[in-house]
Amino acid sequence: MIKSIIAAKSNNNVIGKNNDLVWHMPADMKYFMNKTKGHYVIMGRKTFESLGKPLPGRPTIIITRKKGYKVENCWVVPTIEEAFKIAEDEGQQHVFILGGAQIYKQTMDVADNMFITEIKGEFEGDAFFPAIDHNKWKEASREEHQPDERNKYPYAFVEYVRK
Ligand SMILES: NC(=O)c1ccc[n+]([C@@H]2O[C@H](COP(=O)([O-])OP(=O)(O)OC[C@H]3O[C@@H](n4cnc5c(N)ncnc54)[C@H](OP(=O)(O)O)[C@@H]3O)[C@@H](O)[C@H]2O)c1
Structure with a gap:
């Protein structure tokens, strides 16, 4: 089974603040929805609560150490494994x-x-994407985009694969 991480991060690796996203980028939302469509998705309890409900068409597995945590129509598990x-x-x-x-x-x-x-911006946040170790990962593809009336910042879709 292929395990894919999917994330949006700023130049300074911010992914969120106060358990929410810090930008409004519909192009990224569209990309995310297309990529994950029809697939099982795994997320931490905080990310789930930030979404508020399961994403349609994506069976959801929530990871939490809280005993008795239940969400309708989702799996809840105590470990990543x-x-x-x-x-x-x-x-x-x-x-x-x-x-x-x-x-x-x-x-x-x-x-x-x-x-x-x-x-492509610097943001304040309290949740960060881990540093990508370029000895372990290489870019398989990169698609650069300029800002437009709906997407305020330049952005790029990058796929990394293991070296
Ligand atoms: N930009 C993006 O692409 C993106 C994507 C996703 C999320 N985000 C942002 O990231 C932030 C949330 O990230 P976060 O790091 O605070 O929380 P998180 O990773 O979503 O969830 C953390 C929770 O997961 C559970 N957990 C973590 N490791 C575990 C383990 N080994 N075993 C069992 N349970 C485990 C714990 O739940 P319990 O406390 O219930 O035990 C923990 O509190 C938000 O700001 C969100 O908007 C951004």
């Missing part, structure tokens, strides 16, 4: 890791690839 096991047991060939910071940090060593949207 169990999250992967559910996706495997459900016959998935490709699962997406949706964050947040804690979950990215703990899955970067087991992910097969990463879809990173670079938002």
Whole structure:
């Protein structure tokens, strides 16, 4: 089963603030929705709560240490390993890791690839994407975009694969 990290980060690696996103970039939302469509998604409890509900068409596995935490129509598991096991047991060939910071940090060593949207700006935040070790990861593709009336910042869609 392929395990893909998907994240949007700023130049200074910010991914969020006060359990929310810090930019409004519809082009990235569209990219994210297209990539993850129809796939199982794994996320930390805080990211889930920031979304507020499961994303339609994406069976959701939430990781938490809280006992008795339940969300209708979602799996809730106490470890990252169990999250992967559910996706495997459900016959998935490709699962997406949706964050947040804690979950990215703990899955970067087991992910097969990463879809990173670079938002070209410096932002204040309290949640960060881990540093990408370029001895381990190489760019497989890069698509640069200029800002437009709906997307305020320049951005790039970058896929990383293992070296
Ligand atoms: N820009 C992006 O692409 C992107 C994507 C996703 C999220 N975000 C942002 O990231 C921020 C949230 O990230 P975060 O790091 O604060 O939270 P998070 O990673 O979403 O969730 C953290 C929670 O996951 C659970 N957890 C983590 N590791 C675990 C483990 N090994 N075993 C069991 N449970 C574990 C714990 O839940 P309990 O406390 O319930 O035990 C922990 O508090 C928000 O600002 C969000 O908007 C940004």
